[in-house]
Amino acid sequence: MNTNTNTNTxxxxxxxxxxxxxxxxxxxxxxxxxxxxxxxxxxLGQNIGSEEYGKGKDFTRPVxxxxxxxxxxxxxxxxxxxxKNNDYFHPITYTLKSNEIRxxxxxxxxxxxxxxxxxxxxxxxxxxxxxxxxxxxxKKLIDPT
Numbered sequence: 001m002n003t004n005t006n007t008n009t010x011x012x013x014x015x016x017x018x019x020x021x022x023x024x025x026x027x028x029x030x031x032x033x034x035x036x037x038x039x040x041x042x043x044l045g046q047n048i049g050s051e052e053y054g055k056g057k058d059f060t061r062p063v064x065x066x067x068x069x070x071x072x073x074x075x076x077x078x079x080x081x082x083x084k085n086n087d088y089f090h091p092i093t094y095t096l097k098s099n100e101i102r103x104x105x106x107x108x109x110x111x112x113x114x115x116x117x118x119x120x121x122x123x124x125x126x127x128x129x130x131x132x133x134x135x136x137x138x139k140k141l142i143d144p145t
Contacts, residue, residue: 032119034074037131038065039094041120044078052078052110062123064092064106064134069113076114077134079104087141090134094124108137 034040042063044054054061066075081104083091088109094102102124 031071032116034065034068034116034119035125036065036067037125037128039063039079039123039125040065041123042076042078042114043118043120045118052080052107058120060120062104063114063119064126066111066135066138072116073113074116075111077106077108077138078110079106087137090130090137092126092130092134094126096124106134108134108141111138111141 032040039062041060042054043058044052044061044063045059052061062079063076064079066077068074079092080089083103084105085091089105089107091103091105096102
C-alpha cells in the first residue's frame with residue numbers, strides 16, 4: 001500500500017474540514033476589544049508546511065496580541081505549551097480566569113497578521129516585562145544587525 005496516498009488523502013480531508021470552519025468564522029460579526037499583551041484562543045487553522053496550525057475540531061491555539069492594526073486586523077504571535085527560550089521562542093507565564101498559572105512560549109518565528117474574526121475568548125494577559133522581551137526578539141527577527 002502506498003502510504004503517500006493515504007497521507008495526502010488525510011491532509012486533504014483535514015484541509016476540507018478547516019475550510020468549513022474558516023467559512024463559519026468569516027461570518028463572525030462579533031466585535032472584540034483587544035489590547036497588546038492579551039492572550040486569546042484563536043482559530044489558527046490548518047496551514048502549509050512548517051507554518052504553525054491549530055488543534056482540535058476548530059483548529060484553535062492561544063495567540064498573543066502584539067498590536068491592533070485596524071478594526072479587523074492585528075499582529076499576533078501563536079503560542080505553544082512547549083517552553084523554549086532562544087531567538088525564535090520566548091517563555092511566558094499568565095494567569096487564567098480560573099486562577100490557574102499557564103506556562104507556554106511565544107513562537108516569535110510565527111508572527112503574522114490575523115483577522116479579529118478568528119478570535120474566540122480571552123485567556124489571560126502577560127506582564128509588560130515579558131512582552132517587552134518578546135518585542136525585542138521580534139525586532140531582531142526582522143533586523144538581526
